[in-house]
Amino acid sequence: MLTEKDFEITTLGPCAIDSPLRRLRDVGFIEDSSRVRLQPKIGPQYADGMELSVEEAGPRERIHFEPRWSCGAVVTCGGLSPGLNNVIRSVYSELAYNYEVPRVLGVRNGYMGLNPESGLKLVELTPAYVDHIHDMGGTVLGSSRGPQDPAVIVDALVRESIDMLFCVGGDGTQRGAAKIAAEVQRRGLDKAIVGIPKTIDNDIEFVYTSFGYYTALEKAQEVLRGAHVEARCAPNGIGLVKLMGRDAGFIAAGAALASQDANFVLIPEVPVRLDGEHGFLAALEHRLATREHALVVVAEGACQDLLNRARAAETDASGNILHEDVGLFLRDEIKRYFKAKGIAINLKYLDPSYFIRSVPANSSDRILSDQMARMAVHAGMAGKTGVMIGSIHNELVHVPITTSIAHRKRVDTASDLWTAVMRSTGQPAW
Ligand code: ATP
Ligand code: MG
Numbered sequence: 001m002l003t004e005k006d007f008e009i010t011t012l013g014p015c016a017i018d019s020p021l022r023r024l025r026d027v028g029f030i031e032d033s034s035r036v037r038l039q040p041k042i043g044p045q046y047a048d049g050m051e052l053s054v055e056e057a058g059p060r061e062r063i064h065f066e067p068r069w070s071c072g073a074v075v076t077c078g079g080l081s082p083g084l085n086n087v088i089r090s091v092y093s094e095l096a097y098n099y100e101v102p103r104v105l106g107v108r109n110g111y112m113g114l115n116p117e118s119g120l121k122l123v124e125l126t127p128a129y130v131d132h133i134h135d136m137g138g139t140v141l142g143s144s145r146g147p148q149d150p151a152v153i154v155d156a157l158v159r160e161s162i163d164m165l166f167c168v169g170g171d172g173t174q175r176g177a178a179k180i181a182a183e184v185q186r187r188g189l190d191k192a193i194v195g196i197p198k199t200i201d202n203d204i205e206f207v208y209t210s211f212g213y214y215t216a217l218e219k220a221q222e223v224l225r226g227a228h229v230e231a232r233c234a235p236n237g238i239g240l241v242k243l244m245g246r247d248a249g250f251i252a253a254g255a256a257l258a259s260q261d262a263n264f265v266l267i268p269e270v271p272v273r274l275d276g277e278h279g280f281l282a283a284l285e286h287r288l289a290t291r292e293h294a295l296v297v298v299a300e301g302a303c304q305d306l307l308n309r310a311r312a313a314e315t316d317a318s319g320n321i322l323h324e325d326v327g328l329f330l331r332d333e334i335k336r337y338f339k340a341k342g343i344a345i346n347l348k349y350l351d352p353s354y355f356i357r358s359v360p361a362n363s364s365d366r367i368l369s370d371q372m373a374r375m376a377v378h379a380g381m382a383g384k385t386g387v388m389i390g391s392i393h394n395e396l397v398h399v400p401i402t403t404s405i406a407h408r409k410r411v412d413t414a415s416d417l418w419t420a421v422m423r424s425t426g427q428p429a430w
Contacts, residue, residue, distance in 0.1 A: 002038075006403045007054050010181075012190050012383035015062040019381070020099055022061065030058030036395045054206070057375035057389055057396040064192075064383025065163055067099040072380060073122065073162045075107035075114070076139040077169035077176070078318070080354075081200040081212030082361035083369035084139040087168050089130040090373035091196075096125070099381055105162065110144035110169075111176055114156040122160060134366065137358045145172070146317035150179040157184070157191055164380035166373075168196040171204060171405055172318045174388055178401040181386035192380040195388030195401050196372050200357050203248035203409045206390035206399045211361065211369035213254070216244065219356035220255035224295065227350050228261040231293040234346035238284070238294050238334065242327030242351045245299030246320070249411045251356075252299035253421045263287055263294045264427045266330075268301035269411045270418075273430045274333055281337040283428055288345070302326055327351050371396060 009032075021027045035053035039046055074091045076084050088106065095101040106123035107113040113120040123129065123141065133140045157165060157180075167177040174195045181193035197204045200212040220243050227239030243252045249267020256262035264280065264287075266272050273279040287294045300323055307324040314322045331349045338345045361369060372389045375396045379387055390399035411418055422429070 002052060002403070004052060007052065007400065009055050009384050009398050009400060010185075010386050012064055012192060012385055015060060015064050015382055017063050017066055019059060019061055019063045020067055021059050024098065027059055029061040030056050032060070034058075036392055036397050038392065040393050054390065054392060054397040054399060057379060057398050059378045060382040063381045065381055067101050067381070070101045070163045070381075071103040071105065071161050072101055072164040072166065072377070073105040073107055073160070074125075074141070074166040074168065075110060076141050076143050076198070077110035077167070077173040078143060078145065078198065079170070079200070080138050080143065080357045081198045081210075082137060082215035082357065082359055083211035083365045084168060084198065085133040085136050086361055086366050086369035087196055087198075087211070087373040088125075088139065088141060089134045090370040091166050091377055092125045092130045094374045094377040096127075099377065105160065106141045109142040111148040111153060112144045112146065113141075114153045115148055116152075116156070135360055137360045144317075145320075147319075148176065150176070150183040153180050154183045154187065154189070158189070162191065164192045164194065166194050166196055166376050166380065168198050170197070170199045171408065172320070173198070174204070174401050174405050177388075178386060178405065181401065184385070192383055192385040194376045194380045194384065195404075196376045197388055197390070197404070200251070201245050201248050202250040204404060205407050205409045206392060206397070206404050207409070208391045208393070209368065211365045211372065212357070213250065213365070215359060215362040215365045216251055216356045217254045217258055218362055219359055220251060220352065221259045223350055223352045223356070224255055224259040224261055224297065227348060228259070228295045230348040231295055234293070236288050236292060236343065236345040238288070238296065238345055238347040240296045240298070240327065240331055240334070240347060240349045242298050242300055242325075242349075242353075244353070244356065246301045246323060247408060247410070249299040249302065252297050252302075253411055253417055256297045257417070257421050257424055260424055261295050262297045263425050264296045265421050265425055266296070266298040266302040267411055268299055268304070269413060271305065271430065272303055274306060278428065278430065280430065281334065284334065285338070285341070285343070288343070296330070298326055298330055300326060303330065
Protein backbone atom coordinates (compact mmCIF):
# COMPACT_ATOMS: atom_id res chain seq x y z
CA MET A 1 0.00 0.00 0.00
CA LEU A 2 1.59 3.25 -1.14
CA THR A 3 1.53 6.37 1.00
CA GLU A 4 2.46 10.01 0.41
CA LYS A 5 5.85 9.30 1.92
CA ASP A 6 6.67 6.95 -0.96
CA PHE A 7 6.58 9.94 -3.33
CA GLU A 8 8.66 12.38 -1.31
CA ILE A 9 11.64 13.58 -3.31
CA THR A 10 15.02 14.00 -1.67
CA THR A 11 16.84 17.23 -2.40
CA LEU A 12 20.46 18.01 -1.68
CA GLY A 13 19.78 21.41 -0.20
CA PRO A 14 18.43 24.85 -0.97
CA CYS A 15 17.96 26.10 -4.51
CA ALA A 16 19.58 29.51 -4.17
CA ILE A 17 20.78 30.08 -7.73
CA ASP A 18 18.79 31.69 -10.51
CA SER A 19 18.40 29.23 -13.37
CA PRO A 20 20.24 30.35 -16.50
CA LEU A 21 17.14 29.22 -18.40
CA ARG A 22 15.59 32.52 -17.27
CA ARG A 23 17.45 34.20 -20.11
CA LEU A 24 15.56 32.00 -22.59
CA ARG A 25 12.08 33.11 -23.39
CA ASP A 26 9.00 30.88 -23.06
CA VAL A 27 10.38 28.58 -20.38
CA GLY A 28 7.48 27.15 -18.40
CA PHE A 29 9.07 26.90 -14.99
CA ILE A 30 7.53 24.32 -12.69
CA GLU A 31 7.05 24.75 -8.93
CA ASP A 32 7.94 21.89 -6.62
CA SER A 33 4.36 22.04 -5.40
CA SER A 34 3.03 21.12 -8.87
CA ARG A 35 1.86 17.54 -8.70
CA VAL A 36 0.19 14.95 -10.90
CA ARG A 37 -2.53 12.77 -9.45
CA LEU A 38 -1.70 9.09 -9.37
CA GLN A 39 -5.30 8.03 -9.86
CA PRO A 40 -7.10 10.25 -12.37
CA LYS A 41 -10.33 8.24 -12.50
CA ILE A 42 -13.28 8.74 -10.19
CA GLY A 43 -15.58 5.94 -9.09
CA PRO A 44 -16.04 3.37 -6.36
CA GLN A 45 -13.50 0.96 -7.88
CA TYR A 46 -10.83 3.69 -7.97
CA ALA A 47 -10.80 4.60 -4.28
CA ASP A 48 -7.23 3.32 -3.87
CA GLY A 49 -4.61 5.99 -4.33
CA MET A 50 -7.15 8.80 -4.77
CA GLU A 51 -5.19 11.13 -2.53
CA LEU A 52 -1.75 10.29 -3.85
CA SER A 53 0.16 12.51 -6.23
CA VAL A 54 3.61 12.72 -7.73
CA GLU A 55 5.89 15.75 -8.20
CA GLU A 56 5.82 17.17 -11.71
CA ALA A 57 9.10 17.16 -13.62
CA GLY A 58 10.36 20.25 -15.41
CA PRO A 59 12.73 23.21 -15.15
CA ARG A 60 12.93 24.99 -11.79
CA GLU A 61 13.38 28.76 -11.72
CA ARG A 62 15.90 28.45 -8.90
CA ILE A 63 18.41 25.67 -8.91
CA HIS A 64 20.90 23.99 -6.58
CA PHE A 65 24.07 23.72 -8.64
CA GLU A 66 25.99 26.69 -9.98
CA PRO A 67 26.09 25.70 -13.67
CA ARG A 68 29.42 27.40 -14.40
CA TRP A 69 31.23 25.15 -11.92
CA SER A 70 29.23 21.98 -12.41
CA CYS A 71 29.94 18.69 -14.09
CA GLY A 72 27.39 16.13 -15.29
CA ALA A 73 27.99 12.57 -16.45
CA VAL A 74 25.78 10.08 -18.22
CA VAL A 75 26.01 6.28 -18.02
CA THR A 76 24.05 3.66 -19.99
CA CYS A 77 23.69 0.15 -18.52
CA GLY A 78 21.92 -3.14 -19.22
CA GLY A 79 20.46 -4.27 -22.56
CA LEU A 80 20.08 -2.06 -25.61
CA SER A 81 16.97 -0.10 -26.35
CA PRO A 82 16.22 2.27 -29.23
CA GLY A 83 16.60 5.84 -27.97
CA LEU A 84 19.71 5.45 -25.79
CA ASN A 85 21.80 7.66 -28.06
CA ASN A 86 19.00 10.20 -28.17
CA VAL A 87 19.08 10.34 -24.36
CA ILE A 88 22.86 10.83 -24.31
CA ARG A 89 22.60 13.60 -26.89
CA SER A 90 19.76 15.42 -25.14
CA VAL A 91 21.38 15.18 -21.68
CA TYR A 92 24.45 16.75 -23.26
CA SER A 93 22.63 19.49 -25.12
CA GLU A 94 20.41 20.48 -22.19
CA LEU A 95 23.42 20.67 -19.86
CA ALA A 96 25.86 22.25 -22.27
CA TYR A 97 23.70 24.59 -24.35
CA ASN A 98 20.89 25.57 -22.03
CA TYR A 99 22.47 25.44 -18.57
CA GLU A 100 25.92 26.19 -20.00
CA VAL A 101 27.54 23.52 -17.86
CA PRO A 102 31.17 23.46 -19.04
CA ARG A 103 31.98 19.78 -18.50
CA VAL A 104 29.76 16.87 -19.53
CA LEU A 105 31.18 13.37 -19.41
CA GLY A 106 30.17 10.04 -20.86
CA VAL A 107 30.88 6.85 -18.89
CA ARG A 108 32.07 3.93 -21.02
CA ASN A 109 30.41 0.50 -20.81
CA GLY A 110 27.97 1.05 -17.97
CA TYR A 111 28.83 1.36 -14.28
CA MET A 112 31.99 -0.62 -15.06
CA GLY A 113 33.40 2.55 -16.64
CA LEU A 114 33.46 4.22 -13.20
CA ASN A 115 35.56 1.44 -11.74
CA PRO A 116 39.28 2.25 -12.23
CA GLU A 117 40.03 -1.47 -12.46
CA SER A 118 38.26 -1.51 -15.84
CA GLY A 119 40.96 0.78 -17.27
CA LEU A 120 38.20 2.67 -19.13
CA LYS A 121 38.55 6.43 -19.54
CA LEU A 122 35.66 8.86 -19.25
CA VAL A 123 34.70 10.56 -22.50
CA GLU A 124 34.44 14.36 -22.66
CA LEU A 125 31.20 14.93 -24.58
CA THR A 126 31.36 17.61 -27.25
CA PRO A 127 29.03 18.86 -29.98
CA ALA A 128 31.04 16.83 -32.50
CA TYR A 129 30.81 13.67 -30.38
CA VAL A 130 27.02 13.75 -30.12
CA ASP A 131 26.31 15.31 -33.52
CA HIS A 132 24.98 12.28 -35.40
CA ILE A 133 24.43 9.73 -32.66
CA HIS A 134 20.65 10.16 -32.50
CA ASP A 135 20.34 8.47 -35.87
CA MET A 136 22.11 5.35 -34.68
CA GLY A 137 20.90 2.32 -32.73
CA GLY A 138 22.66 1.09 -29.60
CA THR A 139 24.64 3.36 -27.29
CA VAL A 140 27.84 5.12 -28.35
CA LEU A 141 29.07 4.89 -24.77
CA GLY A 142 28.63 1.12 -24.61
CA SER A 143 26.85 -0.79 -21.88
CA SER A 144 27.45 -3.70 -19.52
CA ARG A 145 25.97 -5.91 -16.87
CA GLY A 146 27.60 -7.21 -13.72
CA PRO A 147 27.84 -5.89 -10.18
CA GLN A 148 29.83 -2.81 -9.18
CA ASP A 149 30.52 -1.60 -5.67
CA PRO A 150 28.64 1.69 -5.03
CA ALA A 151 31.56 2.88 -2.85
CA VAL A 152 33.95 2.50 -5.81
CA ILE A 153 31.55 4.44 -8.02
CA VAL A 154 31.16 7.26 -5.48
CA ASP A 155 34.97 7.41 -5.17
CA ALA A 156 35.06 7.96 -8.95
CA LEU A 157 32.41 10.71 -8.73
CA VAL A 158 34.55 12.46 -6.11
CA ARG A 159 37.81 11.99 -8.04
CA GLU A 160 36.29 13.32 -11.27
CA SER A 161 34.30 16.10 -9.53
CA ILE A 162 31.06 14.82 -11.04
CA ASP A 163 28.10 16.65 -9.45
CA MET A 164 25.27 14.95 -11.33
CA LEU A 165 25.17 11.35 -12.54
CA PHE A 166 22.44 10.42 -15.01
CA CYS A 167 21.86 6.66 -14.91
CA VAL A 168 20.10 5.36 -18.00
CA GLY A 169 18.95 1.78 -17.61
CA GLY A 170 16.43 -0.78 -16.47
CA ASP A 171 15.50 -2.10 -13.05
CA GLY A 172 19.04 -3.28 -12.29
CA THR A 173 20.52 0.08 -13.24
CA GLN A 174 17.96 1.91 -11.09
CA ARG A 175 18.73 -0.43 -8.16
CA GLY A 176 22.38 0.46 -8.67
CA ALA A 177 21.51 4.19 -8.85
CA ALA A 178 19.56 3.95 -5.57
CA LYS A 179 22.60 2.37 -3.89
CA ILE A 180 24.92 5.04 -5.29
CA ALA A 181 22.53 7.77 -4.05
CA ALA A 182 22.46 6.15 -0.60
CA GLU A 183 26.26 5.99 -0.50
CA VAL A 184 26.50 9.67 -1.54
CA GLN A 185 24.05 10.56 1.23
CA ARG A 186 25.94 8.43 3.79
CA ARG A 187 29.10 10.40 3.01
CA GLY A 188 27.24 13.71 3.12
CA LEU A 189 28.29 14.63 -0.44
CA ASP A 190 26.61 17.20 -2.66
CA LYS A 191 25.92 15.01 -5.69
CA ALA A 192 22.66 14.30 -7.50
CA ILE A 193 21.90 10.80 -8.80
CA VAL A 194 19.11 10.84 -11.36
CA GLY A 195 17.61 7.80 -13.11
CA ILE A 196 16.32 7.74 -16.66
CA PRO A 197 14.26 4.58 -17.15
CA LYS A 198 15.19 2.39 -20.08
CA THR A 199 13.07 -0.66 -20.57
CA ILE A 200 12.21 -1.97 -24.00
CA ASP A 201 9.95 -4.46 -22.21
CA ASN A 202 8.05 -1.48 -20.75
CA ASP A 203 8.09 -3.11 -17.30
CA ILE A 204 9.18 -0.30 -14.97
CA GLU A 205 6.56 0.92 -12.52
CA PHE A 206 5.43 4.57 -12.88
CA VAL A 207 6.65 4.68 -16.47
CA TYR A 208 3.57 4.40 -18.63
CA THR A 209 5.54 4.06 -21.85
CA SER A 210 9.29 3.82 -21.99
CA PHE A 211 11.37 4.99 -24.93
CA GLY A 212 12.17 2.15 -27.31
CA TYR A 213 8.89 0.35 -26.77
CA TYR A 214 7.06 1.65 -29.84
CA THR A 215 10.14 1.20 -32.04
CA ALA A 216 10.29 -2.40 -30.84
CA LEU A 217 6.61 -2.86 -31.69
CA GLU A 218 7.17 -1.60 -35.21
CA LYS A 219 10.06 -4.00 -35.80
CA ALA A 220 8.18 -6.86 -34.16
CA GLN A 221 5.21 -6.20 -36.41
CA GLU A 222 7.38 -6.59 -39.51
CA VAL A 223 8.33 -10.02 -38.25
CA LEU A 224 4.71 -10.90 -37.49
CA ARG A 225 3.73 -9.84 -40.98
CA GLY A 226 6.38 -12.13 -42.46
CA ALA A 227 5.37 -15.03 -40.27
CA HIS A 228 1.73 -14.51 -41.17
CA VAL A 229 2.50 -14.57 -44.89
CA GLU A 230 4.52 -17.77 -44.43
CA ALA A 231 1.68 -19.37 -42.48
CA ARG A 232 -0.99 -18.43 -45.00
CA CYS A 233 0.95 -19.70 -47.97
CA ALA A 234 1.40 -23.29 -46.79
CA PRO A 235 -1.13 -25.99 -45.98
CA ASN A 236 -1.66 -26.04 -42.21
CA GLY A 237 0.91 -23.26 -41.93
CA ILE A 238 1.91 -22.18 -38.46
CA GLY A 239 3.98 -19.05 -37.86
CA LEU A 240 5.57 -19.09 -34.42
CA VAL A 241 7.31 -15.87 -33.34
CA LYS A 242 9.21 -15.35 -30.11
CA LEU A 243 9.41 -11.74 -28.95
CA MET A 244 11.24 -10.03 -26.09
CA GLY A 245 9.58 -9.89 -22.67
CA ARG A 246 11.44 -11.65 -19.90
CA ASP A 247 8.92 -10.94 -17.18
CA ALA A 248 6.24 -8.84 -18.83
CA GLY A 249 4.40 -9.43 -22.09
CA PHE A 250 3.94 -5.82 -23.24
CA ILE A 251 5.89 -6.27 -26.48
CA ALA A 252 4.08 -9.50 -27.43
CA ALA A 253 0.70 -8.02 -26.51
CA GLY A 254 1.35 -4.67 -28.19
CA ALA A 255 2.81 -6.14 -31.39
CA ALA A 256 -0.02 -8.66 -31.68
CA LEU A 257 -2.59 -5.96 -31.18
CA ALA A 258 -0.97 -3.63 -33.67
CA SER A 259 -0.65 -6.38 -36.29
CA GLN A 260 -4.15 -7.82 -35.77
CA ASP A 261 -2.93 -11.04 -37.41
CA ALA A 262 -2.00 -13.04 -34.32
CA ASN A 263 -4.24 -15.89 -33.26
CA PHE A 264 -2.51 -16.78 -30.01
CA VAL A 265 -0.44 -14.59 -27.70
CA LEU A 266 1.37 -16.26 -24.82
CA ILE A 267 2.81 -13.97 -22.14
CA PRO A 268 4.48 -14.54 -18.75
CA GLU A 269 1.51 -13.10 -16.85
CA VAL A 270 -0.95 -15.71 -18.14
CA PRO A 271 -0.24 -19.36 -17.31
CA VAL A 272 -0.92 -21.64 -20.25
CA ARG A 273 -2.00 -25.27 -20.34
CA LEU A 274 -0.64 -27.05 -23.41
CA ASP A 275 -2.45 -30.39 -23.33
CA GLY A 276 -6.02 -31.40 -22.68
CA GLU A 277 -9.32 -30.60 -24.32
CA HIS A 278 -9.09 -26.91 -23.43
CA GLY A 279 -5.35 -26.56 -23.77
CA PHE A 280 -3.35 -24.46 -26.24
CA LEU A 281 -2.51 -27.35 -28.59
CA ALA A 282 -6.16 -28.42 -28.97
CA ALA A 283 -7.08 -24.78 -29.67
CA LEU A 284 -4.32 -24.60 -32.28
CA GLU A 285 -5.61 -27.80 -33.90
CA HIS A 286 -9.11 -26.32 -34.00
CA ARG A 287 -7.75 -23.16 -35.59
CA LEU A 288 -5.99 -25.16 -38.34
CA ALA A 289 -9.11 -27.26 -38.93
CA THR A 290 -11.23 -24.14 -39.45
CA ARG A 291 -8.80 -21.59 -40.95
CA GLU A 292 -5.85 -23.70 -42.16
CA HIS A 293 -3.20 -21.39 -40.79
CA ALA A 294 -2.24 -19.81 -37.48
CA LEU A 295 0.07 -17.14 -36.11
CA VAL A 296 1.37 -17.71 -32.58
CA VAL A 297 3.25 -15.02 -30.66
CA VAL A 298 5.15 -15.98 -27.54
CA ALA A 299 7.01 -13.71 -25.13
CA GLU A 300 10.37 -15.09 -24.01
CA GLY A 301 9.28 -15.36 -20.38
CA ALA A 302 6.02 -17.23 -21.10
CA CYS A 303 5.37 -20.88 -20.17
CA GLN A 304 8.48 -21.04 -17.98
CA ASP A 305 6.65 -23.29 -15.53
CA LEU A 306 6.26 -25.89 -18.29
CA LEU A 307 9.89 -26.02 -19.33
CA ASN A 308 12.35 -28.55 -18.05
CA ARG A 309 13.33 -27.28 -14.62
CA ALA A 310 15.71 -30.15 -13.96
CA ARG A 311 18.78 -27.94 -14.07
CA ALA A 312 19.19 -24.96 -11.75
CA ALA A 313 18.28 -21.67 -13.41
CA GLU A 314 21.30 -19.90 -14.92
CA THR A 315 21.75 -16.19 -14.38
CA ASP A 316 23.55 -13.44 -16.29
CA ALA A 317 26.30 -11.22 -14.85
CA SER A 318 23.70 -9.02 -13.13
CA GLY A 319 21.89 -11.96 -11.56
CA ASN A 320 18.91 -11.91 -13.95
CA ILE A 321 17.51 -15.41 -14.49
CA LEU A 322 18.21 -16.63 -18.01
CA HIS A 323 15.02 -18.19 -19.26
CA GLU A 324 15.06 -21.42 -21.18
CA ASP A 325 14.10 -20.95 -24.80
CA VAL A 326 10.34 -21.07 -24.85
CA GLY A 327 10.26 -20.66 -28.64
CA LEU A 328 12.19 -23.84 -29.30
CA PHE A 329 10.21 -25.63 -26.60
CA LEU A 330 6.87 -24.65 -28.14
CA ARG A 331 8.08 -25.48 -31.64
CA ASP A 332 8.95 -29.00 -30.51
CA GLU A 333 5.73 -29.43 -28.52
CA ILE A 334 3.62 -28.34 -31.49
CA LYS A 335 5.48 -30.73 -33.82
CA ARG A 336 5.16 -33.59 -31.31
CA TYR A 337 1.43 -33.00 -30.87
CA PHE A 338 0.54 -32.92 -34.56
CA LYS A 339 2.85 -35.84 -35.41
CA ALA A 340 1.11 -37.97 -32.79
CA LYS A 341 -2.21 -37.02 -34.39
CA GLY A 342 -0.96 -37.79 -37.90
CA ILE A 343 -1.65 -34.23 -39.05
CA ALA A 344 0.92 -32.69 -41.40
CA ILE A 345 1.84 -29.10 -40.53
CA ASN A 346 4.22 -26.47 -41.92
CA LEU A 347 5.77 -24.66 -39.00
CA LYS A 348 8.04 -21.66 -39.41
CA TYR A 349 9.76 -20.43 -36.25
CA LEU A 350 11.06 -16.86 -36.18
CA ASP A 351 13.18 -15.43 -33.39
CA PRO A 352 14.03 -11.80 -34.25
CA SER A 353 15.61 -11.34 -30.79
CA TYR A 354 18.21 -8.54 -30.91
CA PHE A 355 17.01 -7.28 -34.30
CA ILE A 356 14.15 -5.38 -32.70
CA ARG A 357 16.22 -3.59 -30.07
CA SER A 358 19.32 -2.56 -31.98
CA VAL A 359 17.63 -0.19 -34.45
CA PRO A 360 17.43 3.63 -34.24
CA ALA A 361 14.42 5.03 -32.40
CA ASN A 362 11.23 5.95 -34.26
CA SER A 363 9.70 9.43 -33.99
CA SER A 364 7.68 8.89 -30.84
CA ASP A 365 10.61 7.28 -29.03
CA ARG A 366 12.93 10.09 -30.16
CA ILE A 367 10.56 12.63 -28.65
CA LEU A 368 10.15 10.66 -25.43
CA SER A 369 13.87 10.07 -24.94
CA ASP A 370 14.57 13.74 -25.56
CA GLN A 371 11.95 14.83 -23.04
CA MET A 372 13.02 12.34 -20.38
CA ALA A 373 16.66 13.35 -20.77
CA ARG A 374 15.90 17.06 -20.45
CA MET A 375 13.65 16.49 -17.43
CA ALA A 376 16.44 14.48 -15.81
CA VAL A 377 18.82 17.40 -16.31
CA HIS A 378 16.31 19.83 -14.77
CA ALA A 379 15.94 17.47 -11.78
CA GLY A 380 19.71 17.16 -11.37
CA MET A 381 20.34 20.91 -11.63
CA ALA A 382 17.67 21.45 -8.96
CA GLY A 383 19.59 19.09 -6.66
CA LYS A 384 17.02 16.30 -6.67
CA THR A 385 18.58 12.94 -6.00
CA GLY A 386 17.63 9.27 -5.81
CA VAL A 387 14.96 10.28 -8.27
CA MET A 388 13.85 8.73 -11.56
CA ILE A 389 11.90 10.37 -14.35
CA GLY A 390 8.54 8.65 -14.60
CA SER A 391 5.56 9.17 -16.88
CA ILE A 392 1.98 8.99 -15.75
CA HIS A 393 -1.08 10.21 -17.66
CA ASN A 394 1.16 11.78 -20.31
CA GLU A 395 3.02 13.88 -17.73
CA LEU A 396 6.65 13.46 -16.82
CA VAL A 397 7.15 13.23 -13.07
CA HIS A 398 9.74 12.66 -10.35
CA VAL A 399 9.50 9.24 -8.70
CA PRO A 400 11.83 8.18 -5.88
CA ILE A 401 13.90 5.36 -7.38
CA THR A 402 13.26 3.14 -4.35
CA THR A 403 9.50 3.43 -4.91
CA SER A 404 9.78 2.70 -8.59
CA ILE A 405 11.85 -0.45 -8.15
CA ALA A 406 9.75 -1.86 -5.30
CA HIS A 407 7.46 -3.53 -7.85
CA ARG A 408 7.78 -4.52 -11.49
CA LYS A 409 5.11 -3.48 -13.95
CA ARG A 410 3.19 -6.38 -15.47
CA VAL A 411 0.45 -6.71 -18.07
CA ASP A 412 -2.79 -6.45 -16.11
CA THR A 413 -5.02 -9.17 -17.51
CA ALA A 414 -8.07 -7.06 -16.64
CA SER A 415 -6.67 -4.09 -18.58
CA ASP A 416 -7.94 -2.69 -21.87
CA LEU A 417 -4.68 -3.84 -23.50
CA TRP A 418 -5.04 -7.51 -22.64
CA THR A 419 -8.80 -7.47 -23.22
CA ALA A 420 -8.15 -6.09 -26.72
CA VAL A 421 -5.54 -8.80 -27.37
CA MET A 422 -8.06 -11.47 -26.36
CA ARG A 423 -10.69 -9.92 -28.64
CA SER A 424 -8.38 -9.50 -31.63
CA THR A 425 -6.97 -13.04 -31.42
CA GLY A 426 -10.11 -14.82 -30.30
CA GLN A 427 -7.89 -17.05 -28.19
CA PRO A 428 -9.55 -18.87 -25.31
CA ALA A 429 -8.76 -18.15 -21.67
CA TRP A 430 -6.77 -21.22 -20.72
P1 ATP B 1 17.72 -4.47 -18.70
O1 ATP B 1 16.42 -3.82 -18.95
O2 ATP B 1 18.49 -4.66 -19.91
O3 ATP B 1 17.62 -5.68 -17.82
P2 ATP B 1 19.02 -3.43 -16.40
O4 ATP B 1 19.40 -2.06 -15.99
O5 ATP B 1 18.02 -4.11 -15.51
O6 ATP B 1 18.56 -3.35 -17.89
P3 ATP B 1 21.15 -5.14 -15.41
O7 ATP B 1 22.20 -5.89 -16.17
O8 ATP B 1 20.27 -5.91 -14.50
O9 ATP B 1 20.33 -4.33 -16.52
O10 ATP B 1 21.85 -4.00 -14.55
C1 ATP B 1 22.68 -3.02 -15.12
C2 ATP B 1 23.72 -2.58 -14.13
O11 ATP B 1 23.10 -2.25 -12.89
C3 ATP B 1 24.75 -3.65 -13.85
O12 ATP B 1 26.01 -3.19 -14.21
C4 ATP B 1 24.73 -3.87 -12.35
O13 ATP B 1 25.99 -3.59 -11.82
C5 ATP B 1 23.77 -2.87 -11.79
N1 ATP B 1 22.85 -3.59 -10.92
C6 ATP B 1 21.96 -4.53 -11.28
N2 ATP B 1 21.27 -4.98 -10.20
C7 ATP B 1 21.76 -4.31 -9.13
C8 ATP B 1 21.47 -4.30 -7.72
N3 ATP B 1 20.53 -5.10 -7.20
N4 ATP B 1 22.18 -3.47 -6.95
C9 ATP B 1 23.13 -2.67 -7.46
N5 ATP B 1 23.44 -2.62 -8.77
C10 ATP B 1 22.77 -3.41 -9.60
MG1 MG C 1 16.64 -5.70 -15.95
